[in-house]
Amino acid sequence: MPTQRYGNKSVLEAARERVAFVFDHFAEVIVSISGGKDSTVLAHFALVEAKRRGRRIGLHFLDEEAVYQSSVEQVEYLMELFPECVNRLWLQIEMRLTNATSVAEGQLVCWEPGRHKDWMRPKKPFSVHHRMWSLESQTVRNKNKGFGFYDAIENFERCYSNTAFLVGLRAAGESPNRWRAVVQNPVTIGGESVYWGTKKGENVALYPLYDWNFHDVWRYIYDEGIRYSKIYDFQFKKGYAISQMRVSSLIHERAFKSVCDLPEFEPKTYDRLLKRIKGIALAQETGRNAKLFAARKLPKNFTSWIAYRDFLLATHHDQDRKHIFVARFARHLNNEHVARQQVRQLVLNDYENNVHVDNRPDPRDELIRYYEEVL
Amino acid sequence: MPAIHIDTMAQFVAARAEMTPVYITSKSHGKVLVPCANTILVRVELVVANGWNPNFVSADKMQLLRQSILENGFCFPVVAIWDDESETFIIIDGFHRRTIGGPEWLDFDYIPLVFLDHNIAQRMTATVQFNKARGVHQVDLDAEVIRALIEQGLAEEEIAAHLGIDLETVHRYKQITGVAELFKNSAYSTAWTMVDDD
Numbered sequence: 011m012p013t014q015r016y017g018n019k020s021v022l023e024a025a026r027e028r029v030a031f032v033f034d035h036f037a038e039v040i041v042s043i044s045g046g047k048d049s050t051v052l053a054h055f056a057l058v059e060a061k062r063r064g065r066r067i068g069l070h071f072l073d074e075e076a077v078y079q080s081s082v083e084q085v086e087y088l089m090e091l092f093p094e095c096v097n098r099l100w101l102q103i104e105m106r107l108t109n110a111t112s113v114a115e116g117q118l119v120c121w122e123p124g125r126h127k128d129w130m131r132p133k134k135p136f137s138v139h140h141r142m143w144s145l146e147s148q149t150v151r152n153k154n155k156g157f158g159f160y161d162a163i164e165n166f167e168r169c170y171s172n173t174a175f176l177v178g179l180r181a182a183g184e185s186p187n188r189w190r191a192v193v194q195n196p197v198t199i200g201g202e203s204v205y206w207g208t209k210k211g212e213n214v215a216l217y218p219l220y221d222w223n224f225h226d227v228w229r230y231i232y233d234e235g236i237r238y239s240k241i242y243d244f245q246f247k248k249g250y251a252i253s254q255m256r257v258s259s260l261i262h263e264r265a266f267k268s269v270c271d272l273p274e275f276e277p278k279t280y281d282r283l284l285k286r287i288k289g290i291a292l293a294q295e296t297g298r299n300a301k302l303f304a305a306r307k308l309p310k311n312f313t314s315w316i317a318y319r320d321f322l323l324a325t326h327h328d329q330d331r332k333h334i335f336v337a338r339f340a341r342h343l344n345n346e347h348v349a350r351q352q353v354r355q356l357v358l359n360d361y362e363n364n365v366h367v368d369n370r371p372d373p374r375d376e377l378i379r380y381y382e383e384v385l
Numbered sequence: 386m387p388a389i390h391i392d393t394m395a396q397f398v399a400a401r402a403e404m405t406p407v408y409i410t411s412k413s414h415g416k417v418l419v420p421c422a423n424t425i426l427v428r429v430e431l432v433v434a435n436g437w438n439p440n441f442v443s444a445d446k447m448q449l450l451r452q453s454i455l456e457n458g459f460c461f462p463v464v465a466i467w468d469d470e471s472e473t474f475i476i477i478d479g480f481h482r483r484t485i486g487g488p489e490w491l492d493f494d495y496i497p498l499v500f501l502d503h504n505i506a507q508r509m510t511a512t513v514q515f516n517k518a519r520g521v522h523q524v525d526l527d528a529e530v531i532r533a534l535i536e537q538g539l540a541e542e543e544i545a546a547h548l549g550i551d552l553e554t555v556h557r558y559k560q561i562t563g564v565a566e567l568f569k570n571s572a573y574s575t576a577w578t579m580v581d582d583d
Contacts, residue, residue, distance in 0.1 A: 012579040012580060012581050013579070013580060014577050014578075014579060015577060015578055015579075015580050016575050016576070016577045017575065017576050017577065017578060018575075019575070019576045020573040020574070020575060020576060021573050021574045021575070021576045022573045023576070024576030025576075193579055196579075205578065205579035206579075221574065221576050221577050221578075222574065223574050225568050225571045225574075226571075226573050226574050228564060228565050228567070228568035228571070229568045229569070229571050229572075229573060231565045231568075232565040232566065232568055232569045233569075238563075238564075238565060240525075242563070242564045243525075243563045243564055244524045244525065246557065246563070246564045247524050247527075247528060247557050247558055248524060249553075249554070249557065252564065252567075255564075273521050274521050274522065274523055274524045275523075275524055277523060
């Protein structure tokens with residue numbers, strides 16, 4: 011089992027060396043960008059190195075349509091920063107995304123053909139408008155859901171070989187779980203075992219900013235005078251903790267709370283989103299309510315989470331999806347602790363199983379048994 | 386025209402008979418009633434809360450409301466219906482303005498009131514419409530207002546007091562340079578690697 015060891019370099023020097031190492035070993039380099047701060051810093055590193063070497067890199071943005079206008083503007087900015095060094099891989103293709111805000115319209119089909127008048131904004135003239143792979147070769151993880159976000163990433167990456175995909179994932183950042191998975195499988199590059207990457211088919215995914223903290227990211231943005239998404243300044247003014255600031259999609263299971271503040275941040279984006287998809291107004295008003303989406307408090311009409319869960323299943327609106335939940339819950343324990351989390355999945359329409367369910371005996375039962383024995 | 390003061394039910398019944406409805410014209414919807422053109426001043430004790438208002442106003446916003454009434458005057462009348470049974474006005478909108486008129490706050494003799502002739506269902510929906518059909522402030526425009534006030538020479542404490550926000554919020558809104566600016570003096574972390582134990 012590998013362990014973590016501190017050296018004598020700063021993360022700044024180390025990241026520069028890592029990016030140079032990537033350029034030394036790979037002819038083709040593609041950076042995934044989202045409009046967020048981490049991928050902004052990573053893209054900047056790679057662009058500076060590409061310019062120094064007179065090379066061209068890909069900037070890849072998988073556009074989910076329902077995103078902050080500030081994110082769109084941030085991606086435009088990065089793609090224009092050193093245009094002579096950039097292949098613009100801005101994908102605006104049809105995908106099925108979970109809409110956690112609505113029971114009637116559980117999916118957003120982004121960039122749906124024939125509905126261009128309803129899109130949040132027109133497609134970019136230079137963006138990739140159609141899938142770059144054949145329908146025969148296309149893979150789909152979950153047939154119930156259809157072709158989704160992660161399918162698009164996988165199929166896109168499979169169009170390449172011997173390519174380094176750079177991702178702004180940080181171990182101290184958003185996804186410690188994902189980081190642990192990365193460390194398990196080091197990849198060998200030029201005879202060297204690299205822990206900050208994983209093999210992905212014929213390509214390699216690499217995370218040169220893995221040891222950065224959020225204050226390193228902000229310091230770099232300040233030092234280099236890089237533009238960043240306005241959403242961070244809005245969130246700061248609204249009193250968000252700096253370590254909690256996110257710029258993400260507006261509607262999926264984890265991000266729909268961003269809709270709560272959207273009218274104050276980007277009123278025009280909010281108005282367009284209202285027209286685009288159902289459920290937005292309810293999420294905007296109640297996204298932080300403990301009873302509704304967060305499922306922290308039991309509604310007063312129910313005496314137990316199990317009863318509430320069974321009610322939600324019995325009255326489930328979507329017969330096609332109901333069996334997904336029924337089959338999944340059959341594999342879970344049947345107690346209040348688990349049932350509350352199942353309710354959460356049901357109200358968020360999480361047929362993809364993205365919201366983690368902690369499947370274990372109810373900790374309260376154990377506590378009660380303990381006191382029964384002791385007293 | 387002198388304002389109409391209402392101290393008793395009899396006075397209200399008389400005033401109501403004298404009232405002429407006022408209308409404005411919508412190009413798309415024709416005549417629209419303007420009840421606020423017939424605002425009356427009613428004894429505070431005759432105006433009571435309804436049982437259905439779901440709106441909640443926090444303590445700091447109540448302070449701001451009180452301050453607004455003192456600085457700008459009572460600009461928005463309370464909206465109410467007349468209830469024959471209890472012989473009182475029941476509020477549809479403006480419960481917190483009425484509370485400000487009570488003995489714990491400004492202890493008014495009269496408060497301005499607009500009378501509507503609504504049935505029960507109309508009253509409840511009107512309450513929700515009044516509460517919800519209003520805007521929110523765009524964060525960056527709010528910040529602009531604060532910056533303009535600072536340029537007008539107001540102290541941060543004054544701004545906090547007048548806008549009903551705390552000093553920290555003023556401070557945050559003042560930070561127009563943004564988040565990155567906060568980290569200009571922070572040191573970079575030390576890099577680390579994963580190494581095999583053996």
